[in-house]
Amino acid sequence: MERSSKKGEPIKAYKQRIDTALDNEFLRGAMDRFALAYRESRKNAFAGMDVDKLIAQVAEIKKNATAQNKQLLEQFQEKAASNGIHVHVAATAQDANRIIAEIAKATDSKKIIKSKSMTAEETHLNPFLEKEGLEVTETDLGEWIVQLRHEGPSHMVMPAIHLSRFQVADLFSSVTGKLQDAGIEKLVKVARKELREKFLEADMGITGANFVIAGTGTIGIVTNEGNARLATTLPKVHVVLAGIDKLLPSLKDALTIAKVLPRNATGQRLTSYVTWITGPSQCTVVPSGKREMHIVLLDNGRSKIAADPDFAQILQCVRCGACANVCPVYRMVGGHQMGHIYIGAIGLITTYFFHGAENARNLVQNCTNCGACKTVCAAGIDLPRLIKEVHTLIQDKEGHPIKSLMLAKVLKSRKLFHGLLRAASLAQKPVTGNTQYLRHLPMIFFKEHNFKRLPAIAEVPFRDRWEAIQKDLKTAPSKPGTKSGTKPIRVAIFSGCVQDFVYPEQVEAGIKAMQSSGRDIVFEFPMGQSCCGLPAMMMGEKEAARDVAVQNITAFKNVKADYIVTLCASCASHLKHACPSLAEDILGEEAIKFADKVMPFSQFLHDIAGFPKGSTEQTNGPDASQPKDPKKITWHSPCHLCRGLGIKDAPKELIRHTGNTFVQAAEEETCCGFGGSFSANFPAVSREILTRKLDDAESTGAELLVTECPGCILQLRGGALSQNRKFKVIHLAELLAGEDK
Amino acid sequence: MDIITQFKENTALVSSVVHRVKTIEQALETAVSICKTTEISHCLTASENEASAPQGGEENQKTLAAHDLDAPSFKLLEDLCLQNEITLVTDNLRNHGNGIHVGVTFADFGIAETGTLVINSDSEEKRLTTMISDVHVAVLPVSNIRETALDMADELESLISKPSSYTAFITGPSRTADIERVLAIGVHGPLELHIVLLENHPPTPEPDRS
Numbered sequence: 001m002e003r004s005s006k007k008g009e010p011i012k013a014y015k016q017r018i019d020t021a022l023d024n025e026f027l028r029g030a031m032d033r034f035a036l037a038y039r040e041s042r043k044n045a046f047a048g049m050d051v052d053k054l055i056a057q058v059a060e061i062k063k064n065a066t067a068q069n070k071q072l073l074e075q076f077q078e079k080a081a082s083n084g085i086h087v088h089v090a091a092t093a094q095d096a097n098r099i100i101a102e103i104a105k106a107t108d109s110k111k112i113i114k115s116k117s118m119t120a121e122e123t124h125l126n127p128f129l130e131k132e133g134l135e136v137t138e139t140d141l142g143e144w145i146v147q148l149r150h151e152g153p154s155h156m157v158m159p160a161i162h163l164s165r166f167q168v169a170d171l172f173s174s175v176t177g178k179l180q181d182a183g184i185e186k187l188v189k190v191a192r193k194e195l196r197e198k199f200l201e202a203d204m205g206i207t208g209a210n211f212v213i214a215g216t217g218t219i220g221i222v223t224n225e226g227n228a229r230l231a232t233t234l235p236k237v238h239v240v241l242a243g244i245d246k247l248l249p250s251l252k253d254a255l256t257i258a259k260v261l262p263r264n265a266t267g268q269r270l271t272s273y274v275t276w277i278t279g280p281s282q283c284t285v286v287p288s289g290k291r292e293m294h295i296v297l298l299d300n301g302r303s304k305i306a307a308d309p310d311f312a313q314i315l316q317c318v319r320c321g322a323c324a325n326v327c328p329v330y331r332m333v334g335g336h337q338m339g340h341i342y343i344g345a346i347g348l349i350t351t352y353f354f355h356g357a358e359n360a361r362n363l364v365q366n367c368t369n370c371g372a373c374k375t376v377c378a379a380g381i382d383l384p385r386l387i388k389e390v391h392t393l394i395q396d397k398e399g400h401p402i403k404s405l406m407l408a409k410v411l412k413s414r415k416l417f418h419g420l421l422r423a424a425s426l427a428q429k430p431v432t433g434n435t436q437y438l439r440h441l442p443m444i445f446f447k448e449h450n451f452k453r454l455p456a457i458a459e460v461p462f463r464d465r466w467e468a469i470q471k472d473l474k475t476a477p478s479k480p481g482t483k484s485g486t487k488p489i490r491v492a493i494f495s496g497c498v499q500d501f502v503y504p505e506q507v508e509a510g511i512k513a514m515q516s517s518g519r520d521i522v523f524e525f526p527m528g529q530s531c532c533g534l535p536a537m538m539m540g541e542k543e544a545a546r547d548v549a550v551q552n553i554t555a556f557k558n559v560k561a562d563y564i565v566t567l568c569a570s571c572a573s574h575l576k577h578a579c580p581s582l583a584e585d586i587l588g589e590e591a592i593k594f595a596d597k598v599m600p601f602s603q604f605l606h607d608i609a610g611f612p613k614g615s616t617e618q619t620n621g622p623d624a625s626q627p628k629d630p631k632k633i634t635w636h637s638p639c640h641l642c643r644g645l646g647i648k649d650a651p652k653e654l655i656r657h658t659g660n661t662f663v664q665a666a667e668e669e670t671c672c673g674f675g676g677s678f679s680a681n682f683p684a685v686s687r688e689i690l691t692r693k694l695d696d697a698e699s700t701g702a703e704l705l706v707t708e709c710p711g712c713i714l715q716l717r718g719g720a721l722s723q724n725r726k727f728k729v730i731h732l733a734e735l736l737a738g739e740d741k
Numbered sequence: 742m743d744i745i746t747q748f749k750e751n752t753a754l755v756s757s758v759v760h761r762v763k764t765i766e767q768a769l770e771t772a773v774s775i776c777k778t779t780e781i782s783h784c785l786t787a788s789e790n791e792a793s794a795p796q797g798g799e800e801n802q803k804t805l806a807a808h809d810l811d812a813p814s815f816k817l818l819e820d821l822c823l824q825n826e827i828t829l830v831t832d833n834l835r836n837h838g839n840g841i842h843v844g845v846t847f848a849d850f851g852i853a854e855t856g857t858l859v860i861n862s863d864s865e866e867k868r869l870t871t872m873i874s875d876v877h878v879a880v881l882p883v884s885n886i887r888e889t890a891l892d893m894a895d896e897l898e899s900l901i902s903k904p905s906s907y908t909a910f911i912t913g914p915s916r917t918a919d920i921e922r923v924l925a926i927g928v929h930g931p932l933e934l935h936i937v938l939l940e941n942h943p944p945t946p947e948p949d950r951s
Contacts, residue, residue, distance in 0.1 A: 158922065160919055165920055192929060199838070225919075226931075227929040233869060266918070276909075278903065280905055281864060
């Protein structure tokens, strides 16, 4: 409907590409090995360093540089010109390409060698120059491979990571006209030899730049292969193409970034070469004795982004590619499916700005919002949030799809929303056959959604059970262990829609567990609460998310509560971090006060109610005695708990405290693939991420997989059932309440 | 750990080889003996369209390039090469684009934290020596080793702020992991990097040896 007038790949075609990628066994294996090896080598490269502090320094440097971009550009222009560099500022990609073609013409350059430049990919420089009759050869090994295959890079740092040595051997055989062995060392030597000839006969060398230093008029290039050095030494003309976001005040700034960039990109402490060029250097084959040097500084929308209070931070990117390295979706589908030109989380965002909504529309939806990218970003960019902001921008511009419009409409009225859920509970009877699972999916679901069993909507939602629960709580005897005179803790429960309407028993178990914590707790359940709003954000419905944020904060406004406890990690993280900024304009201080009180279940028990401590004095806690038959239990750390809220150890300590045997699963902090609407939009990717997760859990030999988010449970439990896994999936609250049978 | 040990350990991590000598003479002897014993064969000499292949019929003839030596050191190197039947190349390296066995240069600084050499490469000959040689032998006075790049930002800034300057940080031999993420050494630059640590040398590097 909204697509008819716009170009861009139809979502169906995009999904077909994804399916093909998922079926590519080599790609899957390569990506998997890479994901695991990267984490290890990054950790080693940063050993003994305060990574967060370094990242904060880089963020600060880049933030300031973005703010003073205009002045830096002027300063650089002046300084570089006095160093003998011809400086050009290109407003658009077209301008940049045209300027470079003109330099080639003016210098009578026919043969061009290039070292790696993402900016040249951004402007589609090669096809432009080739149309002008120029011969362009990429000299970075990976770039040369993808150039010969007429592809784009599939990673910002490792352009050919999607290819096997055999594919490269076939390619090199056809290029050299000789059968080439598939040994990697040998293939590298083929490139060395073939490209050395290109270097020797080239008229012009084009490079990118990692740093453009205004103070000294210097460019810095970070490479491993040594191709940029030859490209800036052998030809008589050197052209640099760099975005204006690469401008920095001083060498010191560049050196600080260089401390993080290679460590974050490839796990190297430093790349083989970092080259600093301050103007045209000696060239023995030109009459002047110095090569001609040009720099083309590309704007292409950057100064507009720099002026945007929210999106300016994307110019902090140092192009390390780490956001792709840790992305669970990238790992499944590879870079060609996870970016347009720029790859990974940053690519999902910059595609919109540099290559238009039509190329970003599908991409921005292909994100589970797991936040892994944000934790490794070398420049501290809030990538997951900005991906969703772009999603919203695109929908505001192109029109909102019916599905998300309906969600937004429904969320505006809590009564309507909850009324629909109640109606759904009745309507599903024919498909659940009165079991807890939707067995026969209604027609609206496609076949591909069958990878997990979907739970049924509960017959009686938590909100309808509350009155009775409250009565029981009031009549419960006060605790023997509680010191007289200690004030009870006042806890207001935020259930979130999944636990309210699908898993009310989890909230009940949570109350039971908190009750047995040894502290007196007074519980409240404000009836005016609704969906936390994260699903609306995930679908690009920011206004609806704002509406429910206001509804929720208002619902808790007059409730006396020390803590707002939720058993849903996603709700907790969204309420704590997103709600204040969404609702602050409308509710002011109230929004901050609300967010400050929000706490996830495990943190509350562990840090406040003191559940694991002093259990020996307790007589009625669920942990009071060693279980007769200890179980092996493993843990899945919800994204929004470990990364969203920084809670990593509390839940595991709670599990250990039950006396059962805790066994750690590999990659316990990797996303389960749910991501709310993500799993509905990209079921095939979601299924593959899930399967990997279930494999990890199963390898521990655990009988129980415990987690702390109903979204994860929906995904993991449904997947474990349909794949006949050997373990059960339960909420931490259920374990602690002794309801793990 | 002292700074030299730290430098040594970190160079080893990036596949560089460290030698320690007391005099320039010993440094040059080390370079010549590396040249004599190196078994690296020019992967480029097998070139069929040998337009610029310098070796011609003397495929087994070893070549050694050096550019930034003072007169006495140069004389010494010349004698050493003569004794060992090595061709000494001092300029027009551009014409040896298909490769040189060993290139000898002086390094200005070492950075212990990353095992890095800092080399002022303003002169084209010196630059090419560090690029087209199969084996790069860099002589580094130990007194010029610094702890981190940031610690020596001022010294670096004075190197790079000179117009037309070309300053190289070199950390190990040329490398790639572009095929299947498998590390391979020697793509467009040297296949080996040897660092000859030189004691008893005046602490400040000469400003420009070109």
